[in-house]
Each structure stands twice: as structure tokens, then as C-alpha cells.
Amino acid sequence: MAKTIMIQGAGSNVGKSLFVAGLARAFARRGMAVRPFKPQNMSNNAAVTVDGGEIGRAQALQARAAGVPAVTDMNPVLLKPETDTGAQVIVQGKRFATLRARDYAKAKPHLLAPAVESFRRLAAQADLVLIEGAGSPAEINLRAGDIANMGFAEAVGAPVVLVGDIDRGGVIAQLVGTQVILPKEDRDRIKGFAINKFRGDVSLFDDGMSAIATQTGWAAIGVLPWFADAWRLPAEDVMDLRSRPGVGLKVAVPRLNRIANFDDLDPLTAEPGVDVQIIEAGRPLPGDADLVLIPGSKSTIADLAHFRAQGWDVDLQAHVRRGGHVIGLCGGYQMLGVRLRDPDGIEGSAADVPGLGLLDIETEMRPEKHVRAVSGHDIENDTPVAGYEIHLGETSGPDCARPWLEISGQPAGATSATGQVRGCYVHGLFASDAFRAATLKRLGGKTQLDGYEASVDDTLDALAEHMAQHLDLDGLLSLASAPVYR
Incomplete structure (x- = not known):
């Protein structure tokens, strides 16, 4: 039977997508059948799947990391912003409607069923389903009807590992503060934590890791140093779009x-x-x-x-x-x-x-x-x-x-x-x-890059090795459990 675990972030853009891609490649290299899953994503950077639909680009990259074709079940709800207050809603790969934010909030509870349906199909094919959250579970104002974070974790009984971004500062407050603000039933779902995007000597944060573990009772999965070659992988978030100088x-x-x-x-x-x-x-x-x-x-x-x-x-x-x-x-x-x-x-x-x-x-x-x-x-x-x-x-x-x-x-x-x-x-x-x-x-001009697609796979391999070196992947895997549907 498949096991599952959900990777949530203590904030937006903490690196969850790349984190899941690295885990997918690392566990796939162990011979496991891995499937990525994100119940709700928001991105205008989409990918076409083998079953003729569209999903977020990040889930397509994660599927590639896992060594399997991308399918619509990997991202059953995709929001594609068209204005500051409205988005096109894609459900299981197909255009569902264009909704304003307020109307989407009303429709959201009805989208949990297709999200769980897609998850069930993936779980039937896998040893491990890696679920990626969206934004942060600390946005408790969005908890009612949630399908992106704790609402989905509750629906399938998924344990949670919370990832914090130390590069933006205040990571201890990000993680401990998330525990403090969550209701007990959500707080109890978090079983472990990890730190992402550390620059320098990771041993300098040993006391910080101990403090978070003591304050929360969560298992410490590790500190992941900055992965310098992340830019070589297809980015999904427009925040990651930046100039890349070259000569020529x-x-x-x-x-x-x-x-x-x-x-x-x-x-x-x-x-x-x-x-x-x-x-x-x-x-x-x-x-x-x-x-x-x-x-x-x-x-x-x-x-x-x-x-x-x-x-x-x-x-x-x-x-x-x-x-x-x-x-x-x-x-x-x-x-x-x-x-x-x-x-x-x-x-x-x-x-x-x-x-x-x-x-x-x-x-x-x-x-x-x-x-x-x-x-x-x-x-x-x-x-x-x-x-x-x-x-x-x-x-x-x-x-x-x-x-x-x-x-x-x-x-x-x-x-x-x-x-x-x-x-x-x-x-x-x-x-x-x-x-x-x-x-x-x-x-x-002329090309100096021989094999772009091969370079993406080489970078995914390097990311998996980077994570295996710095994180307790066996400890993380031990936190995964079989789905329990509500």
C-alpha cells in the first residue's frame, strides 16, 4: 500500500516545489514508485500532460524527477490568474470556469472531491505520494474549505513536514509561530521540519534546530544548504523570473x-x-x-x-x-x-x-x-x-x-x-x-550547450544527491503513512 507525506511551507516561495522534486528523484533512485501531487496550484506556467490536460509546471518537473509521465491527476486544481481578482480554474486538466476570488472561495469546498479522487488514482500506482502544499497553513483565515494545505491533509490523513526558508530571515519564528497559530487538530498533523536555502556553515544553526525541536516537539529532518544550480531547472513561480547574464x-x-x-x-x-x-x-x-x-x-x-x-x-x-x-x-x-x-x-x-x-x-x-x-x-x-x-x-x-x-x-x-x-x-x-x-x-551566434534536456536530468540528480547528503531522508520516509480517507 502506498504511503504519503505532505510538504508544506512556513510561507510562500520557501522552495517547496524544488524540495519535492529533489525528494522525488532521491526516492525514485532507491527504486521506489514515486508520484508527486499538489491538490491546488496557482500559476500561469503550465505544462501539457500525456492525457491531454494541463497542470502546473512544477508538478511536470516533479513527475520528470520521479521518472514518470506527467498526468492531470498530479495537480487536479490549477488556478491561472487573469486579473488581480480573478482566475481561470482548471479542474483535472480541463477548463472549469473563470471565477473572481470571492466566487472561488465559495466553489472551493466542492473541489475537494475531485482532488481526493485524483489522489486516490495516483496512490494506487505508487509506493510513495509526495504532496506539496500551497502558500502556508498559517493563513488560518483561509482554513474553512481549504483544499491546499491542512484541509487536504485532513481529507487523506497525511502527516506533514513543514519547511522554512532561512534566507529571508526569521525562520525560527516562521516555524514555531506556525505551530502556535494553528488549531490543535492541524498542529498535531505536523511531524517534522526542515530548513531550506541556508548559506554558509550549517553547523552555525545547530542551536537554532535544537530550539525549534524543543519548542515544537517535531522531528528535525535537517538543514538544506543553498542549491546553486536551482536556476538550471524550469521555474514555475514568476518571482523566480530574472535576467541571466551571458556573453554574446x-x-x-x-x-x-x-x-x-x-x-x-x-x-x-x-x-x-x-x-x-x-x-x-x-x-x-x-x-x-x-x-x-x-x-x-x-x-x-x-x-x-x-x-x-x-x-x-x-x-x-x-x-x-x-x-x-x-x-x-x-x-x-x-x-x-x-x-x-x-x-x-x-x-x-x-x-x-x-x-x-x-x-x-x-x-x-x-x-x-x-x-x-x-x-x-x-x-x-x-x-x-x-x-x-x-x-x-x-x-x-x-x-x-x-x-x-x-x-x-x-x-x-x-x-x-x-x-x-x-x-x-x-x-x-x-x-x-x-x-x-x-x-x-x-x-x-552559436550554441554552447550540448543536450539541454540531459542537463535538466543531470541537475535533478545533483539535487537528489544534495538532499541525501544534508537531510535525514530515512527519517522523513519513516514519518510517511498510508492514506486514511475522511
Whole structure:
């Protein structure tokens, strides 16, 4: 029978996702059948699963760490923010509704059943299910109807290990304070604790570990030093999106308010000869950029307005006049056209707005969502590509007669008459080594990274070894128990 344990955080962004990925690889290397699970996630960085749905990118990475295909049951509820107060709700891989925060709070208790259903299916396949919480259980104002932390732990009888982030300071208060504020039934579920992101000599925190253990009665799993190569793994949280300096080609990426699926950037940031610069609001697009890459967006029309508000539309026109190149992916592709229409108000209010006008295409938003894994080749260089599509909208126009790719035997994407501007709906293109090499060559550079996908697996192996060296993994495993459904 499967055992399970839930990894919760004493705050947001304490490193839970990476922690679970490392555990998944470490226990899988022991020959265990491991499955990752996150009942509720919030992210616009999604992945397409083998069963044709979408889940958070972190759970896809954790599945990879466990050595199994990603399936929708690994993240049954995914929230994709579209505005400051509303999000698209994905349930078991499919679009369920777009809800405001207040309405989601009312709907949340009804989502526990599909979350438990998904968990049961995973547990039937596994020796160990690693559950990742969201945010912090100390947010007791959200406890009623909770499906992300203690509410789910209660539903399946999962013991909890609480992880604190020492890098942000106050970790003793984070952990001990969480115990103090929780109701007894939740407090009793926490069986152990660990410290993450320590810099320096870990022995300097021996007294701190003893103090936490004495105050809480929890088992000390260990102190995990800062893992310097974490940036080599696909990031899910937009907070982790930052410039990655290199020496050579300069790629400018405007940070959109609702940027989505920015894992497109990971293979480029891993290239030593590519200088990827994330351009924050209020800064101009650099005049010496070789490529401006406009990423995906969860709210294309709103992000187009944001793009213009920064003056980036003027900068982009100047960039093209200087002979620079532009690539738009998904929402970025839609923005590059001459017009965007949303007659049904799928992204909010009904709208009909001019695009950036660098591709002779038009896009109309439609309610049908395209979610699929794809493969094909780059027409110009005949290099193989593979990736995924997650998008609303249909795009057509004269520049589609100059397709960039062939996907599943069909032309895909568009190219300007000059060849400087290109766009498509396919995410993940740059992970294909031959495609990335051909693209960099076209821009005047060259690849220095041989095997991006292999480098991700090497980094997961290094993370697992790092955790095995510094944490009591046997002690953590001893805390796991068989599910007890309520």
C-alpha cells in the first residue's frame, strides 16, 4: 500500500516545489514508485500532460524527477490568474470556469472531491505520494474549505513536514509561530521540519534546530544548504523570473503583467553565449538587443495595453528598423498582428484593438481552448521540434502563408516579408537542441550547450544527491503513512 507525506511551507516561495522534486528523484533512485501531487496550484506556467490536460509546471518537473509521465491527476486544481481578482480554474486538466476570488472561495469546498479522487488514482500506482502544499497553513483565515494545505491533509490523513526558508530571515519564528497559530487538530498533523536555502556553515544553526525541536516537539529532518544550480531547472513561480547574464547574443524579454509559460526562456538562459535580459516595466527595450522575444500571456489584450504603456511598441518598431529580430510566442504572437478581437469578452470585456502591426495576421479569441503536445520541424532548417500548445484564439492572415514551422504535417506560425519577425503558438521550441542551434546561428551566434534536456536530468540528480547528503531522508520516509480517507 502506498504511503504519503505532505510538504508544506512556513510561507510562500520557501522552495517547496524544488524540495519535492529533489525528494522525488532521491526516492525514485532507491527504486521506489514515486508520484508527486499538489491538490491546488496557482500559476500561469503550465505544462501539457500525456492525457491531454494541463497542470502546473512544477508538478511536470516533479513527475520528470520521479521518472514518470506527467498526468492531470498530479495537480487536479490549477488556478491561472487573469486579473488581480480573478482566475481561470482548471479542474483535472480541463477548463472549469473563470471565477473572481470571492466566487472561488465559495466553489472551493466542492473541489475537494475531485482532488481526493485524483489522489486516490495516483496512490494506487505508487509506493510513495509526495504532496506539496500551497502558500502556508498559517493563513488560518483561509482554513474553512481549504483544499491546499491542512484541509487536504485532513481529507487523506497525511502527516506533514513543514519547511522554512532561512534566507529571508526569521525562520525560527516562521516555524514555531506556525505551530502556535494553528488549531490543535492541524498542529498535531505536523511531524517534522526542515530548513531550506541556508548559506554558509550549517553547523552555525545547530542551536537554532535544537530550539525549534524543543519548542515544537517535531522531528528535525535537517538543514538544506543553498542549491546553486536551482536556476538550471524550469521555474514555475514568476518571482523566480530574472535576467541571466551571458556573453554574446542579447535577448530582451519584456516582462508582461500576466506572463505565461515562461519556461520557453530556460534553454536560452542555460546558454553561456546568450545574454537573456528581463526588461521590467519602466525600462526601455535595449537598443543593442539582437532579439526581442515576446513571451506568452494569460491576458493578451490587457498585456498589449501594458506593453504600449511602457513605450515598448515604439522601441520595438525602432528595433526592427535597425535590422533586429523579433519572436512572439503564443500571446506574444497574437500581439504582433494587426488586430486582436475578443467579441465574447473571453479575457474580460469585449474588445477589438489594434496589434503591434509587425505581422500581417489577425486573431479572434474563441472559447475553445487548444491544449496539446506537438512535434514537427522548422521549415527553414528542417530541424526537429517538439513542444506544446495552450491557447485560446484563432490566427490567420497573409503572413501565415510564410509558415515558420510544420506541426503534425500542417503549416504553423507566420513570418514577416523581411524574415525579421516570426511568431507561433508552440511553447518549448528552444528545448530542442538542433532548433535552438539553428536559431542562434541565424541571429549570428552559436550554441554552447550540448543536450539541454540531459542537463535538466543531470541537475535533478545533483539535487537528489544534495538532499541525501544534508537531510535525514530515512527519517522523513519513516514519518510517511498510508492514506486514511475522511
